[in-house]
Amino acid sequence: MSAPTLPGAEELLAALDEDQRAVASQLTGPVCVLAGAGTGKTRAVTYRIAHGVVTGVYNPTTVLAVTFTARAAGEMRTRLRELGVSGVQARTFHAAALRQLSYFWPAAIGGGIPRIVEHKAPLIAEAAGRLGVAVDRIAIRDLAAEVEWAKVSMVTAEDYVAAAARAGRSGAAGQDLTTVARLLSVYEDAKTERHVIDFEDVLLLMVGILAERGDIAAEVRKQYRHFIVDEFQDVSPLQHRLLELWLGDRNELCVVGDVSQTIYSFTGASPRYLTEFGRRHPDATVVRLVRDYRSTPQVVSLANNVLARAGRARSSAAVELRAQRPSGPAVRFETHDDDESEARAVAVRIGELVRGGVKASEIAVLYRTNAQAEAFEQALSQAGVGYLVRGGERxxxxxxxxxxxxxxxxxxxxxxxxxxxxxxxxxxxxxxxxxxxxxxxxxxxxxxxxxxxxxxxxxxxxxxxxxxxxxxxxxxxxxxxxQHAPTVEGATLASLHAAKGLEWDAVFLVGVSEGLLPISLAEGDEAIEEERRLLYVGVTRAREHLQLSYARSRNTGGRATRRRSRFLDGIWPSEEAGGRRHGRHSDSRAGRRDALTAAVTEHDADPDLVERLRRWRAEVAERIEKPAFTILHDTTLIAVAAAQPRELRHLAILRGIGPTKLEAYGPAILAVVRGEDPVGNQSEESS
Structure with a gap:
């Protein structure tokens, strides 16, 4: 089999949209790409690398692309290979650091590199035993997570108490800061005695070698001249320090990230490296990718509205997605009496989708905690639907x-x-x-x-x-x-965290109630907003079908004490329909009022009015020779049909109708709403 031929520069750039082309054309750094979910960031970055290679700006063997997961690295290598590019290193921070550490260890330290322990639990348990601290499996897990936070934050046992207090951390597993600090010290002693290291040590040791050995740092910098870092919003202080040492005094760096998908702050990741990139690199080129090719307008509208309700907490670096796909099914909202009823209804709906032609492998059930999985495993088994639990055995x-x-x-x-x-x-x-x-x-x-x-x-x-x-x-x-597994034909059950970076045709977001989303452990405004972003991540995993649901009670016959997530206030339709799929509001005035301020879906709107608005838009588009979506997007037409505004000031409130469009099309839109002939000003300068 012959290797794919690398396309020419013009052919590469012609395959991208305007924003992606801006990324691929800017071959020298620093470059910051603010990429919304589903906007083709991997495509833009791989084409940028290919463009750099075909134009001779890059030698592929001197390019290091750093991704968040091994799966993402594998996907990038596959895409580059399909473009005819070979020799580029696409790895996670850990994989790249381990490769370098293994190579330089004999010269820098001497002897063989220590064995890397896959799991901290035995060493954590031993350290706790030496301190006389009683721990169970859950406590060991929580203490291991706190050890990882300290190490990726570059906090030593001596500095832990002060650093953890500044970060608002209160220890772990019921142990105070002082006890955790002592455990950190004993844990490190236990590793040294056994001549082993953990995964965080791989980065820490490489940082130490590069900082202390100028000759080794020079060799690494000679090898790698161009860096691309994906998911930059999830970079930890330790990873960022390693990146700085790789770069030295150069600025050939392209970072890609989305602050709206920052969901790992509890592990030590920090979005500030992305949000402050322009401050650190005043000459940086900043490109925003906003065209969403993944999801239907209905899904995109909901995602945008979840973030919009963050108010002042929303970062200025966040992007507002613009749907590029045709209109799809309405988002479904369901309320159930108890968890068992919710799981059973989801299994029934999944069965309907499979019979309707949706592959089981293109369906996911996403939840906040892994403990929620059991009910859905049982319901899917009883319904005869295959499934796999993501996060289980590799x-x-x-x-x-x-x-x-x-x-x-x-x-x-x-x-x-x-x-x-x-x-x-x-x-x-x-x-x-x-x-x-x-x-x-x-x-x-x-x-x-x-x-x-x-x-x-x-x-x-x-x-x-x-x-x-x-x-x-x-x-x-x-x-x-x-760890890039082939597709297994079964519905996926996964936590929202495990779902990041993945996508499916149909997504069921379950348990969207207070106490689960946001989780009851989330304290403080920052933690709550991270939970909102977690919901946003879940919504944007869906390409076409999306359903959100929750149960009023945990157990059958239990008290209905749960309420839906605060993040869906003003978005969740009226519960007049008894908590199942909601149709149009029975009170048309309430429907119009809600549509002015909330996310609406097609089932909220008058279908005849939607059709009249689309015919009017098509006539205008033909007359001024522009694509229909540049006049008004489908989501805006649906919002108009739901709100049925009677005055320009009411029309101006709707998302998608700014001052220019209001002036150009406002009177005509109101005429269509009234059922009249849409005559009046139809400016050609509207887009």
């Missing part, structure tokens, strides 16, 4: 997958003339795969789903790349290293 760690990969490697050495997809099927049949899914559920079905996803990946690579068996096995090795 795909490539499963026994059936490990066994299959070993056999596939052997087959790759003696492929012969058998087509790759057929050979993969033959091999996997020997470990339990069959063309038809087993009727039983549970472990047997899960094993089959794992093997079937390998079959699906083989078909995909054969169709897209003409891959042979050795190339398929090489792809599996690369994906295993990046």
């Amino acid at each position: 795909f490539f760690s499963r026994k059936e997958v490990r066994d299959a990969v070993v056999l596939l490697r052997g087959a790759a050495r003696s492929q012969g003339e058998t087509p790759m997809p057929e050979l993969v099927r033959d091999v996997l049949t020997s470990v339990g795969w069959a063309p038809e899914a087993p009727a039983v559920r549970g472990a047997v079905r899960e094993r089959w789903e794992s093997l079937n996803s390998l079959v699906g990946l083989a078909d995909e690579l054969a169709a897209s790349r003409g891959a042979d068996m050795p190339e398929f096995v090489a792809e599996l090795g690369e994906r295993a290293a990046a």
Whole structure:
């Protein structure tokens, strides 16, 4: 199979929209890309790299692209390969630092690099035991998280009490700041005694080597000349310090981020590096990506309104998304009596979507805490819908997958003339795969789903790349290293945090009630606003179908003490319809009043009026020879049809109608609302 040919510079830029083209054209730093959800940031960045390579500005081997997850790094490498670019390093901070640390350790420290412990729990438990602190599994987890916060914040045991107090932290697992500080010290002693390091040490040690060894820092800077950092809003102080040492006194840096998706502050991440980028780099080029290609206007409207209600707490660096997809189904809002009813209703609706043609793998149920998953697992099982829980055992760690990969490697050495997809099927049949899914559920079905996803990946690579068996096995090795699992045909159950960076055709946001979203542990304005952003992240995972739901009570027959999340006040429709899917408000005046101030969806609007407004818009668009969406977006037409304004001052309140559009089209819109012929001023300077 021949490698893809790198397109020409003009061809690359022509494939992008105006904002993405601005990113790809600015090949020298510093550059700050404020990219909203679904706006094609990965596309813009990969095309920027390809553009730099094809124009000779970049040597691909001197480019380091840093991503937030191994999966994102794998996706970037795949996209670059498809563009004909090879040699670029796309890695997480940890993977890049570990590669460098392993290489430089013999010269900088001597001997072999210590073993990296995957889990802190045993060492945390030992440290607690030495201090006489009684801990259980949950306490160990919380203490481990606090240790990680201290290390990524570059806070030592000696400085912990003061630093934690400044950060508003109160210790962990019921232990005060002083006790946690002592545990930090003993934890480090335990690691030293065992000659092991943890994941945060990889970055800390590399920072120390680069800061103290000028010769090694010079070698790294000679190797890497151009840096791209994704998800810059989630960079920690430790990661930022490492980036500074990689850069030295250079500014060849492009950062990409979205302050509205800052959801990891509790781990030590800080959005200030993104929001203050212009202050640190006064000559920086700033580009905003606002065109949302992922979600329908209905989903985008809800996402924008969730953020808009943050008021003064909303960052000036936040972007307001502009939907580019055609209109889709209305967002659904459901209220249930109890958690079991909610889970059962979601399972029924998922079954309807699957029967309607939506793939199960394109459906997700997202929740705030992992403890919420159990009810939905049970409901989906009872409904006969396959599912997988994201955040469980890693795909490539499963026994059936490990066994299959070993056999596939052997087959790759003696492929012969058998087509790759057929050979993969033959091999996997020997470990339990069959063309038809087993009727039983549970472990047997899960094993089959794992093997079937390998079959699906083989078909995909054969169709897209003409891959042979050795190339398929090489792809599996690369994906295993990046933990980039192939698609498993089942609905995804995941926490909102685990869903970041992913997307599905249909998303169910469940448990959107006070105490869960925002979580009851969130204290203070900053913590509450982070919970709002978590909801925003959940909303923007949906491409087409979106449903939000909550239960008034936890248990069947329990007291209905829960209320919906405060983040949905003014957005959630009236509950006149009994808490299930809500139709148009029975009180038209209330509907008009709500539409003036809240997010509306198509089922809130008069369908005949929506159609009349669309016909009027089409006539105007044809007359002035401009695209219809530049006159008024669908979401604005729907808002007009829901509010049915009678005066210009009422029309001016609606989102999407600024002074220019009000002057150009206001009288005509009001005429359409009244059912009259829309005559009057139709300015050609309206867009």
